[in-house]
Amino acid sequence: MAARKVVRGVCFDLHYLGTDADKGARLGLIVPKRLARAASLRNAIKRQGREAFRMAAAGILSCDLVLRLTRPLKGVRAGDCVQHRLWRTEIEALLGRLPT
DSSP states (O other), X not given: OOOOEEEEOSSEEEEEEEOSSSSOOEEEEEOOTTTSOSHHHHHHHHHHHHHHHHHXXXXXXXXXXXXXXXXXXXXXXXXXXXXXXXXXXXXXXXXXXXXX
C-alpha cells in the first residue's frame, strides 16, 4: 500500500494518495470543532475548500485528497471576506503544489 503524502500550509494540511482508478480526484474536508468553534465558521471554511477544489479539479490527477484545518481560529468571524480570501489563496496554493 502506498503511503499518503502531505503538503503543509499555514492553516491547512493537504493529504493526498494516488489511486489507480481513472475516476478523477476526490476531496474530503476535516474542520474540527475544537479548532473552529462556530458552525458557520466551519461551513465557511468548507465552502472555500470545495470551491478551490472545483476550480482546480481539471488539473489534478486521479487521487484522494483530504484538506485538514490544523490551526485554531480564534477571533475570526465567518462573514469576514478578507479571511475568506486568505483561506482560498492558501488552499489554491496547496492544490498547486500537488505533484503532477
